[in-house]
Amino acid sequence: MVAPEAQLRRALGHQSLIAMGRTAPNPPVACVVVDRESGKQLGAGATEPPGGRHAEIVAIESLPSGLAPGSAVLHVSLEPCAHQGRTPPCTERILETPAIGEVVYYARDPGAGRGGHARLEQAGCLVRRSSSFNAGPFLGGYLRRLKGQGPRFHLKLAVSADGYIGVRGRRLTLSRDGALSFGQLLRAHLDAVLVGPGTLVLDGSRLDFRPATVFLRNEMKTKDPFLDELLAMGFSGLDIRDYQPARIFLSPPEFAGRAEHEQEQERITDQVGGRAVYMCPGADLPDLAGAEFPGSLRARLGAEGLNDVLVEGGSGLLLALERELGSGDRLYLLRSERTLRELGAAPDDEPVPAPEFMLEHEYDGSLELGSDRLYYGSCPG
Known part of the structure; x- marks a missing residue:
C-alpha cells in the first residue's frame, strides 16, 4: 500500500x-x-x-x-x-x-x-x-524567467554509438521508435521547440507535436520526477488539437526555401494550432558565433513569455548555447546502439561529431528506450 x-x-x-x-x-x-x-x-x-x-x-x-x-x-x-x-x-x-x-x-x-x-x-x-x-x-522554467534569466532550456541530441550526429549535407535518421516517441512526449509538455539554421535548411523541420505509435513502458523509473511523470503518462489523453508547442526557427538570412516553409507552417497552424516564429541570427539576433548570441536568444524567448524551451539542434546551435547554460537547464542524450556506418552512412560521407559537452556531461542516470539509450541530467548552478 x-x-x-x-x-x-x-x-x-x-x-x-x-x-x-x-x-x-x-x-x-x-x-x-x-x-x-x-x-x-x-x-x-x-x-x-x-x-x-x-x-x-x-x-x-x-x-x-x-x-x-x-x-x-x-x-x-x-x-x-x-x-x-x-x-x-x-x-x-x-x-x-x-x-x-x-x-x-x-x-x-x-x-x-x-x-x-x-x-x-x-x-x-x-x-x-x-x-x-x-x-x-x-516550475523551474517559470521561476527562472520571473527572475529575469529567461526560460529553461531542454537540450535534446541524438547520436550514433560512435558519437556522431549525422553526415554533412544530407539527412540521416539515428533514432528508432522509442527515442522518437520520447521526443514527441517532450514536445507535448514544453512551451516551444527550437531548431538552428543548419537543421532548418537540411531537414525542413516541422516541429509540431505528433503522437507516436510506440507507447513507452510506463513502469520505467528514473532519478528525475519530471521524467517519471512524463513516462508514466505517455500519450494517454494527448491529442494534436489539444496542444501544440510554439515552433521557433532560427533562419539563415539567405534561405531559398523560406517561403515554402512558411506556407507549410501556416497549414500546420490551420490544421492543429500553435504558432511559428522565425528569428534570423545576424539580423533579429546577434550572429550565431558571437558571444552575445546565447544571452540575447534567451532574453528574446523570455520576452515571448516562454517558460520551457526544447532545443533540438543542430550542432552549431548547441555549441553556441553551451556557454550560456546554467542552473536548471536540462540535457537529454539519445545514443543509438549502432555506429554511423551501421545507420546508413556511406564511406565517402563526412561525419559530423556531436558537441563534446553533450557527450562528456556527468548525467544523473540513463534508461533504455527500445534500441536507444537515454542519458538525462541537469546543468550545475
Missing part, C-alpha cells in the same frame, strides 16, 4: 505535468486537496491555459459537497496568488471555501501574484511552506 505522502507527491507531479506546456506565460501549477485525517484525495486540478482557471480553483470546484468545515488540506505547488489579474485572486476563493482548514505550498511565487501566504495568514487560515514535494522540475 502506498503511503498517503507518496500518493500526494505522485498526484502533485501528475497535475504539474498536465499543466506543463499549456499555461505560459503563467506557471504550470498543480493543486491537490486531501482529507485532513486520512490523507485521502478529495479533489485535484492543474492550471488551465491563459484566461482559464488556476489550479486551486479547478481543485476546489472538483470537491464533493457536504465536507465539514476545516476538514480538508489544500496542497499547491506554488504559493497561491493574491492579486487580481485575468482571473480573481486564488486566496479569496480559498478563504471562501469552509472545508479548507489549511494550505500547504511548495515554492514561493516571485511574480505579480506573490503575497498569498501573507494574505491567508492575515485572514486566519493556517498556511505553511513545505519541502516534501520538489516543485522545481515542473
Whole structure:
C-alpha cells in the first residue's frame, strides 16, 4: 500500500505535468486537496491555459459537497496568488471555501501574484511552506524567467554509438521508435521547440507535436520526477488539437526555401494550432558565433513569455548555447546502439561529431528506450 505522502507527491507531479506546456506565460501549477485525517484525495486540478482557471480553483470546484468545515488540506505547488489579474485572486476563493482548514505550498511565487501566504495568514487560515514535494522540475522554467534569466532550456541530441550526429549535407535518421516517441512526449509538455539554421535548411523541420505509435513502458523509473511523470503518462489523453508547442526557427538570412516553409507552417497552424516564429541570427539576433548570441536568444524567448524551451539542434546551435547554460537547464542524450556506418552512412560521407559537452556531461542516470539509450541530467548552478 502506498503511503498517503507518496500518493500526494505522485498526484502533485501528475497535475504539474498536465499543466506543463499549456499555461505560459503563467506557471504550470498543480493543486491537490486531501482529507485532513486520512490523507485521502478529495479533489485535484492543474492550471488551465491563459484566461482559464488556476489550479486551486479547478481543485476546489472538483470537491464533493457536504465536507465539514476545516476538514480538508489544500496542497499547491506554488504559493497561491493574491492579486487580481485575468482571473480573481486564488486566496479569496480559498478563504471562501469552509472545508479548507489549511494550505500547504511548495515554492514561493516571485511574480505579480506573490503575497498569498501573507494574505491567508492575515485572514486566519493556517498556511505553511513545505519541502516534501520538489516543485522545481515542473516550475523551474517559470521561476527562472520571473527572475529575469529567461526560460529553461531542454537540450535534446541524438547520436550514433560512435558519437556522431549525422553526415554533412544530407539527412540521416539515428533514432528508432522509442527515442522518437520520447521526443514527441517532450514536445507535448514544453512551451516551444527550437531548431538552428543548419537543421532548418537540411531537414525542413516541422516541429509540431505528433503522437507516436510506440507507447513507452510506463513502469520505467528514473532519478528525475519530471521524467517519471512524463513516462508514466505517455500519450494517454494527448491529442494534436489539444496542444501544440510554439515552433521557433532560427533562419539563415539567405534561405531559398523560406517561403515554402512558411506556407507549410501556416497549414500546420490551420490544421492543429500553435504558432511559428522565425528569428534570423545576424539580423533579429546577434550572429550565431558571437558571444552575445546565447544571452540575447534567451532574453528574446523570455520576452515571448516562454517558460520551457526544447532545443533540438543542430550542432552549431548547441555549441553556441553551451556557454550560456546554467542552473536548471536540462540535457537529454539519445545514443543509438549502432555506429554511423551501421545507420546508413556511406564511406565517402563526412561525419559530423556531436558537441563534446553533450557527450562528456556527468548525467544523473540513463534508461533504455527500445534500441536507444537515454542519458538525462541537469546543468550545475
